[in-house]
Amino acid sequence: MAVPSEKFVSTPAQIHAETRGYEDILTPEALAFLARLHRYAEPRRQQLLKARAQRQARYDAGALPDFxxxxxxxxxxxxxxxxxxxxxxxxxxxxxxPVERKMIINALNSGAKVFMADFEDSSAPSFANQLDGQVNLRDAVSGTLEYRSPDGKDYRVDANPAVLVVRPRGWHLPERHVSVDGETMAGALVDFGLYAFHNAHALHARDLGPYFYLPKLEAMEEAVLWDDVLALAEDDLGLPIGTIKATVLIETLPAVFQMHEILHALRNRVVGLNCGRWDYIFSYLKTLRRHRDRLLPDRGQVVMTVPFLKTYSELLIQTCHRRGAFAMGGMAAQIPIKGDDAANEAAMAKVRADKLREVQAGHDGTWVAHPALVAVAKDIFDRHMPSSNQLHIKREDVVADRDTLISPCGGTISRSGFDNNVEVALRYTAAWLEGLGCVPIHNLMEDAATAEIARAQLWQWVHHGSLEFTDHAPIDIALFDHALATHTHRLRESTLPGAKRADDAAHLLASLTHAEQLSDFLTLPAYEKLA
Incomplete structure (x- = not known):
């Protein structure tokens, strides 16, 4: 769709929050820019969200995703x-x-080629978190970002930092503190709009973008809307068309069948696709939630070598390299384990094996969640990818049909796997309600995607009926209630992140798990409880 050439005449958005301290971010000009984005995109966004619901209704009725x-x-x-x-x-x-000040500095200094500053799955979107993130990224772009810890240690960005790429929220998430003409704005447009408005010219002057990661797309039409929004922003900000570049996360099951189409929709500005593996597993669970024959086993058994995930990642490589785009690998969720050398080495061995699989498959890069893992991943890619990328590896051997892309993997449901899902879902949700979007649990960095896997599996396991553990004991809602009560008590009595919101998180998880319908996103009902 062509972008209108005329500038929109608009009044500032209404901010339903205390703006003191953010006046230089929420300027009248910035708010007017947000209003223009909203008025242009909102009708189509609502249509696209309705189309999502209609597709899901067909899947619930027995249909299967396909090309x-x-x-x-x-x-x-x-x-x-x-x-x-x-x-x-x-x-x-x-x-x-997340877009936390110290984290940004450490990530930019980590030795990674790119830092994805995340307003989405690793951030709890309180208005203060989101606006503090905008302040922090503005300071990073201007070169003034610094931080002093409570113990007096100073942090500053080194020379030659990682390239900054920003991930706004997905199309489905609202920003209730910003409304235009009485309508709540999309969180995606608030995150994108404020960052672009304040930083696009400085970044463009240095040939550094602005660059974005676009999450949670389900169809090419959603990519078309993003392309139109980015073009509108360029026009409004006086940037050459095509200045803003984007990488798209393929992290929903419907999207894997439209990767060519998504690249085509964004062909003048897209630079690659990314295997968002954890959200992809969640989307598999959610999309096929009513299909009893496609239940998945314990999360720990759903690894990237099982057919539906292996085929997904290899098809992404083939698709991207055919079109001259990069194929990015997935996240290593492990974090260093202090005080236990053997356990730490076992965790690092898993990271090395995962990155070796990715680079040998033809990926052009990979993700890590902790600065200590940068060197581990870089060593693997340096040894096996001496060139800057692997666009020359076309993977013409890959044959990915519909049935393989949706085939369930074998495995079992164990008591420990069930209990771990309850604990992870509870602890993450409670910490999220306290404002934390990344939570280390049992030596893994959990974010919204992994919490979504945990609570979606629990819903499926207790609602499909007649399922059993490996010891043949039945899986039912009473077992979930008992496990949730046990973990809630432990969390409430602890000093762990989320302890103060344990009961709120437990009540939310209980209502979601008991419900007859699987909620599309944990973060939507949780957002109403977020301070």
């Missing part, structure tokens, strides 16, 4: 994406994390 007949010509014709900027030619290791 689209109406877009076959896009998949089979020859075309390439636009030239990739020099700053993004080598993305062998990317680190991700």
């Amino acid at each position: 689209r007949a109406d877009t076959k010509a896009i998949r089979e014709s020859d075309w390439n994406v636009a030239t990739i900027p020099a700053a993004l030619q080598d993305r062998r290791v990317e680190i991700t994390g």
Whole structure:
């Protein structure tokens, strides 16, 4: 869709929050820019969210995701994406994390090629968190970012930091503190709009973007809307069309069947696709929630070598490299284990094996969640990818049909796996309600995606009926209630993150798990309880 050439005449958005301290972010000009984005995008966003619900209703009724007949010509014709900027030619290791001040400095200094500053799954979107993040990123772009810890240690960004890429929230998430004409704004447009408004010119002057990661897309039409929004922003900010570049996370099951189409929709500005593996597993669970024959076993058994995940990642490589785009690997959730050398080495061995699989498959880079893992991942990619990327590896051997892409993996449901899901879902939700979006639990960095897996599996296991553990004991809602009560008591009496919100989190998880319908996202009902 062509972007209107005229500037929109708009009044500032209404901010339903205390703005003191954020006047230089929530300026009248910035708010007017947000209003223009909202008025342009909101009608189509609502249509797209309705289309999501309609697709899910068909899946619930027995239909299965598949490649689209109406877009076959896009998949089979020859075309390439636009030239990739020099700053993004080598993305062998990317680190991700929330937009917290110290985290940003450590990530930029980590030795990774790219830092994805995350307003989405690793951030709890309180208004203060989101606006503090905008302040922090503005300071990072301007070169003034610094932090002093309570113990007096000073943190500053070194020379040659990682390239900054920002992930706004997905299309489905609202920002209740910002409304335009009485309508709540999309969190995606608030995050994108404020960052672009305040930083686009400084970044463009240094040939550094702005660059974005686009999450949770389910269809090419959602990518078209993003492309139109980015073009509108460029026009409004006086940037050359195509300045803003994007990488798209393929982290929903419907999207894997439209990767060519998504690249085509964003072909003048897209630089790659990313295997968002944890959200992808959650989307598999959610999309096929009513299909008893496609239940998954314990989360620990759902690894990237099982057929539906292996095929997904290899098809992504084939698709991207055919179109001249990068194929980014997934997240290593392990974190260093202090005080136990053997356990730490076992965790690092898992990271090395995962990254070796990715680089040998043809990925152009990978993700880590902790600065200490940058060197581990970089060593693997340096040894096996001497060039800046692997666009020359076409993976023409990959054959990915519909049935393989949705095939369930074998495995079992264990008592320990069930209990771990209860604990992870509870502890993460409670910490999220306290404002934390990344929570270390049992030596893994858990975020919203992994919590979503845990609570979606629990819902499926107790609602499909007649399921058993490996010892043949039945799985039922009473067992969930008992486990939840036990972990809630432990968390409430602890000093762990989330202890103060244990009861609130437990009540939310109980209502979601007892409900007859699986909620689309944990973060939507939780957002109403977020301070």
